[in-house]
Amino acid sequence: MRLKTKLVTAITSLVFVLATVISWLYLSRMLQQHIEQSWLSTDIVAHQVLFQVRLALETGLRNRPIDLNDPRAVRTAVAESLRQDPGLNSLLTSVINYSPTVLDIAVADHDGRALIAAPDPTQDDQMLPLRPDYATLRNKSLFRILRIVFGPPRVFNVTLGLERNNQPFVTVRVGIRTTFLQNAFHPWLYESFTFIGLAIVISLIVAAFMANLALQPMELISRRLDLLTTQAGADAEAASEAEAPRSVDAVAQVSGKIERLGRRMRNVEEVFSALKENLDQILSNLQDGMMLFTRDSRAVLVSSSIERFLDVHRDHILGAEVRDIFHRNTRLGRTIRDAFDAGMSIVQEEVTTETGRRVAVSLDFIHDDRSQDRHSLGALLTLHDLESVREIESELEVSRRLAAIGRLTAGVGHEVKNPINAIVVHLELLRNKIEREHGAIRHLDVIQSEIARLDRVVQTLVDFSRPVELQLRVQDLRDIVSSVLNLASAEFETRQVRVVSRLPDRPVIVRVDADLLRQALLNVVLNGAQAMASGGDLEVRLSEDSRLASLSVRDHGDGIPDEIRGRIFDLYFTTKKDGSGIGLAMTYRILQLHHGQLDVESKPGSGSTFTFRLPINPADQKTRSSWEPETAVSEGLGQ
Incomplete structure (x- = not known):
C-alpha cells in the first residue's frame, strides 16, 4: 500500500x-433527556391522581360513619369513596386514553391490594404485581437504556403515597410500558440516527478530500527538492539516484529526497565546521583586528586580536550591530560610524585614540556585482596597530644587535682566549724568575688580576653566544612563579618589599625550560625589588587567553627614562654601579628561545612593568584537568 494511501486512511479513520x-x-444525552421528560410527565400525572384521591376521600368520608378501629370497614369505606367519585374516574379514564406511555393506573392500600384500577376494573381488590421503579432508568447508560426500552416488554411504576397518622395509607401507582416508550422514542431516534449517519459519511468524505488536498503539495515539494539537489551539484549521488528504482508514491519520494538532502547538509556542515575552525585558528594568529559585518551591520566574524583594540571580549561583539560596538564619543568609533552611515570605504586611515595609540583603519564594503543596483552584502573592517609595528621593528633591531653581538663575541672569545692563556703561562714563568724583587711582584699581581677579570668577561661572552639546548617540559607556570618568589624572599625582606601575587586558581600549562625561565624571571624580579630603594609593593600577575600566557611584574620605583629605554636589553648596558649589564639581555634571549615576547612599560616616577608572553600549546591543555600542582600558590609571599 502506498504511503499516501496509508496517511489518507489513517486520517479518515481518526x-x-x-x-x-x-x-x-x-x-x-438525547435519550437521557427524553427519559427525564417522560419521568417528569408521568410524575405530574401521579401527583394529579394523588390530589384527586385526597379530594375523593375527603368528600366520600365526610358524612359517613366509620369505625376507625375496624380496618376492614375503613378499607371498604375508602374503596367505595374512590370508586364512586366521578372526578377521579374521569381523570383516570382521560390519562389512560391520552397519555402515550401510561399503561394503567391503580390506587392500592398499604398491603398492595387495589382499591381502584384503570382501565381494568377486574383488578379491584386484587394484589397488584411488583414492578421496578421508573426512576432507575434515569441513571443507566445509553446501552442499558436501549436494551431495556427495545428489549422484551416490561412495565415500570411511578409511585406516590398518602399517609395517615405517619403510616402508609394509600399509594398511587402509574404503570409505564416499554413498548409505549419505543413508540414515543422511535421518531426522534430515527431522525437522530439518520443525522448521525449523514454526519459520519460527510465527515469521512471531507476528511479524505482534505487529506488528499493536504498531501497534494508533495509533488511540488519533490520538484523543488530536485531543483535544489541539481543546484547543489552532486553528480555521483544524482547518478546513483537515477539508477535506483523510483517510487510512484510522492510522499515516499519526498521522504527519501529529504533524507538524502539531510545527509548532504550534514556533510556540508562538517566541512563548514572544519573550515570555521581553521579560519578561527588563522584569525587568532593575526596581529591585525578583523571584523566581518552582514548587510544589516551585524558582526558575524571577529578575530581575537580585536579585543586589544576595543577592550571588549569577542563573545560580546559577535551578533552586535555597529552602533552597539563603536560609539561616537571616541575618535575610532566616530570614524567607523561615519563611514558606515555614508557607505564609504576607508583606505588605511590613521586614527590616534584618546590614549595616544595609533591605529590604521581600513573598511571595505562587499557588493553584489551581478545585481543592477550593486547593493551591499556586508563589510570588512581591519584595524592595524601601528604601535605594534614600531615595537616589532624595535624588537627586530634588538634581535639583530644581539645576533651581531653573538657573532662578534663568538669570534672575539675564540681569538682572545688563546693569547690570554699564553700570557698567563708566561706571566707565571716570569713570576718565578723575579720572586726576590717585591716591587715587581706587586705589579705582576695587578697584571694577573686584570687578566683574570678579562678572562671572566671573555667567558661571559662565550657563554652568551654559545647555542643553548632547551629542555622543554610541560610545566604549570604558577609553580615556576612561586619557586622564584620563594627564592627571592630573602632579598625582599632585606629591601622591605611586599610581594602581591595574583595567580589564577587553575593551572596555566606551558611547554618551557623551567630552569632558564626561572633565571629570566629572577632577573626581572630582583631588578624590580632593587628599583624600589625605600621598599614598596611588587605586583606579580599571571593570566592567560586562548593563545598566550601573560606574566607581568610591576614595581613602583623611579621608572626608566625614555632616552635609555631602548637600550636596556643591550649586552653590558647597565645604570647600576655594581651591575654587569647581562641580566636583561639574557632574559630577552631566553624569551626569544621560547618563541615568546618581553614587553616593557615604564613611566618616570611611576615604576615599570615587565610582561612575559609565552605561547600556549592547545594540545598541552588536555592535561589541565588532571594536573596536580607541585607547590601551593601563596598570596603576599615575602611580606
Whole structure:
C-alpha cells in the first residue's frame, strides 16, 4: 500500500472514530433527556391522581360513619369513596386514553391490594404485581437504556403515597410500558440516527478530500527538492539516484529526497565546521583586528586580536550591530560610524585614540556585482596597530644587535682566549724568575688580576653566544612563579618589599625550560625589588587567553627614562654601579628561545612593568584537568 494511501486512511479513520464518539455522546444525552421528560410527565400525572384521591376521600368520608378501629370497614369505606367519585374516574379514564406511555393506573392500600384500577376494573381488590421503579432508568447508560426500552416488554411504576397518622395509607401507582416508550422514542431516534449517519459519511468524505488536498503539495515539494539537489551539484549521488528504482508514491519520494538532502547538509556542515575552525585558528594568529559585518551591520566574524583594540571580549561583539560596538564619543568609533552611515570605504586611515595609540583603519564594503543596483552584502573592517609595528621593528633591531653581538663575541672569545692563556703561562714563568724583587711582584699581581677579570668577561661572552639546548617540559607556570618568589624572599625582606601575587586558581600549562625561565624571571624580579630603594609593593600577575600566557611584574620605583629605554636589553648596558649589564639581555634571549615576547612599560616616577608572553600549546591543555600542582600558590609571599 502506498504511503499516501496509508496517511489518507489513517486520517479518515481518526475522523471516523472522533465522529462516532461524538455521535454516541450526543445520542446518550438525547435519550437521557427524553427519559427525564417522560419521568417528569408521568410524575405530574401521579401527583394529579394523588390530589384527586385526597379530594375523593375527603368528600366520600365526610358524612359517613366509620369505625376507625375496624380496618376492614375503613378499607371498604375508602374503596367505595374512590370508586364512586366521578372526578377521579374521569381523570383516570382521560390519562389512560391520552397519555402515550401510561399503561394503567391503580390506587392500592398499604398491603398492595387495589382499591381502584384503570382501565381494568377486574383488578379491584386484587394484589397488584411488583414492578421496578421508573426512576432507575434515569441513571443507566445509553446501552442499558436501549436494551431495556427495545428489549422484551416490561412495565415500570411511578409511585406516590398518602399517609395517615405517619403510616402508609394509600399509594398511587402509574404503570409505564416499554413498548409505549419505543413508540414515543422511535421518531426522534430515527431522525437522530439518520443525522448521525449523514454526519459520519460527510465527515469521512471531507476528511479524505482534505487529506488528499493536504498531501497534494508533495509533488511540488519533490520538484523543488530536485531543483535544489541539481543546484547543489552532486553528480555521483544524482547518478546513483537515477539508477535506483523510483517510487510512484510522492510522499515516499519526498521522504527519501529529504533524507538524502539531510545527509548532504550534514556533510556540508562538517566541512563548514572544519573550515570555521581553521579560519578561527588563522584569525587568532593575526596581529591585525578583523571584523566581518552582514548587510544589516551585524558582526558575524571577529578575530581575537580585536579585543586589544576595543577592550571588549569577542563573545560580546559577535551578533552586535555597529552602533552597539563603536560609539561616537571616541575618535575610532566616530570614524567607523561615519563611514558606515555614508557607505564609504576607508583606505588605511590613521586614527590616534584618546590614549595616544595609533591605529590604521581600513573598511571595505562587499557588493553584489551581478545585481543592477550593486547593493551591499556586508563589510570588512581591519584595524592595524601601528604601535605594534614600531615595537616589532624595535624588537627586530634588538634581535639583530644581539645576533651581531653573538657573532662578534663568538669570534672575539675564540681569538682572545688563546693569547690570554699564553700570557698567563708566561706571566707565571716570569713570576718565578723575579720572586726576590717585591716591587715587581706587586705589579705582576695587578697584571694577573686584570687578566683574570678579562678572562671572566671573555667567558661571559662565550657563554652568551654559545647555542643553548632547551629542555622543554610541560610545566604549570604558577609553580615556576612561586619557586622564584620563594627564592627571592630573602632579598625582599632585606629591601622591605611586599610581594602581591595574583595567580589564577587553575593551572596555566606551558611547554618551557623551567630552569632558564626561572633565571629570566629572577632577573626581572630582583631588578624590580632593587628599583624600589625605600621598599614598596611588587605586583606579580599571571593570566592567560586562548593563545598566550601573560606574566607581568610591576614595581613602583623611579621608572626608566625614555632616552635609555631602548637600550636596556643591550649586552653590558647597565645604570647600576655594581651591575654587569647581562641580566636583561639574557632574559630577552631566553624569551626569544621560547618563541615568546618581553614587553616593557615604564613611566618616570611611576615604576615599570615587565610582561612575559609565552605561547600556549592547545594540545598541552588536555592535561589541565588532571594536573596536580607541585607547590601551593601563596598570596603576599615575602611580606
